[in-house]
Amino acid sequence: MASCLVRSRKKIRELIDFILNRERIITVRIEGEPAPFASKIIKVDYGNPFFGAREQPSVMIKHLSPERGNALFEHVGKAKGLFSVENRSYEFDAERIGASGPPFFGHIIAFPESMRFKERRKIRRDRDEIPQLLRAEFRLKRAMDKGKVYELVVINYSANGAGLLVTGDEAMLIEKMKVGDKITDITLYTEWSSVQVDGTVIHITEMKERWQKKAYILGIRFDEPLEEV
Numbered sequence: 001m002a003s004c005l006v007r008s009r010k011k012i013r014e015l016i017d018f019i020l021n022r023e024r025i026i027t028v029r030i031e032g033e034p035a036p037f038a039s040k041i042i043k044v045d046y047g048n049p050f051f052g053a054r055e056q057p058s059v060m061i062k063h064l065s066p067e068r069g070n071a072l073f074e075h076v077g078k079a080k081g082l083f084s085v086e087n088r089s090y091e092f093d094a095e096r097i098g099a100s101g102p103p104f105f106g107h108i109i110a111f112p113e114s115m116r117f118k119e120r121r122k123i124r125r126d127r128d129e130i131p132q133l134l135r136a137e138f139r140l141k142r143a144m145d146k147g148k149v150y151e152l153v154v155i156n157y158s159a160n161g162a163g164l165l166v167t168g169d170e171a172m173l174i175e176k177m178k179v180g181d182k183i184t185d186i187t188l189y190t191e192w193s194s195v196q197v198d199g200t201v202i203h204i205t206e207m208k209e210r211w212q213k214k215a216y217i218l219g220i221r222f223d224e225p226l227e228e229v
Contacts, residue, residue, distance in 0.1 A: 006090075006115040015090065015115065016044055016059065019083055025187060025194050027082040028064055028094065030072050035134050035153075036082075036189050037069035042106060057111035060100050064107075065137065066151050073107060074099075081109075084193040088117045133157045136164050136220075138186040140176060152218070154188070161199065161221040162188070167214070174216050177201055183220065198223045 006012060019026065020041045028037045043060040061081075064070050073079055073096055081094040092112040100106050133154040139147060150173055152164040166173055181201045188195050203219035 004117055006117060007113070012092075012112055012115055013046070015085060016041060016112075018085060020044060024083060025196075026061070027189060027194050028061075028069065028073070029080040029082065030069065030076055031079075033069075033072065037064040037066065037073075038137065038187065038189065038194065039064050039106070043100075044111075046111075056097075058097060059109050059111055060106060061094075061109060062106040065149065070107070081112075082193060088119055089193055090115050090117045092116070133162060133188050133190060135189045136162065136186055137189075138183050140173075141184070142176070155217065159222075159226040161202070161219065164218040164220060166216040166218050171214055171216065173218070174204060177204060177218065179203060186220070195226065197226070 006015075018024075020043075023040060026039050026041065028039050030037065040062045041059055042062050045058045045060070047057040064073060077096045079094045079096075081092050083090055092115045094112075095110040096107050097110050098108040100108055136152050136154055137149055139149055150170055152166060152170065154162050155165045156163040179201055182198065183201065184198045186197050186199055188197060199220040199222045201218065202221045203217070205217045205219065207215045207217060
């Protein structure tokens with residue numbers, strides 16, 4: 001489906017204000033990186049109208065997650081920002097013009113001159129109609145975890161659930177989980193967008209044959225089937 005262009009400064013401002021006020025997650029894609037990063041708009045500076053073009057409006061976004069995206073964005077200096085509003089997926093050029101702080105809260109990007117959007121369709125419940133789920137993020141609401149964010153690759157999925165790969169340093173998660181546990185506020189990322197779901201652990205399967213090191217599949221059933229991504 002072809003994309004359409006938004007050039008109206010008023011409309012772009014309305015979209016950014018909407019994302020800011022509702023604390024929506026935005027997806028950040030850096031060229032050469034297979035998986036996207038996550039952020040949020042935390043402040044918008046529209047400049048002083050009395051100074052005209054001499055004062056450039058800007059947008060402040062939260063530091064990227066996973067953490068390594070911050071050094072990449074600082075080095076490359078440009079990325080694609082993506083978010084969804086109702087049945088449309090929007091994309092804009094994110095040109096990094098500085099850092100916020102001190103202390104370091106995130107990145108300052110130039111106010112977008114335009115945005116591209118595509119209409120999104122409601123999805124059927126078979127995998128072929130679901131945009132590829134790339135990554136999942138969540139926190140366990142337990143004191144011992146101290147807000148640790150678990151970032152897991154999605155290796156299989158449907159509208160009803162997903163299998164998450166647990167390896168390496170994240171393997172300690174398996175010791176903390178059991179079948180029947182609830183996980184809330186799971187953020188699922190596609191190439192274009194992200195969505196938050198709640199789910200229940202339905203299986204924890206060790207992959208003994210395919211991996212030299214220990215690896216597990218954490219099977220999650222969503223509380224509600226995905227309708228839009």
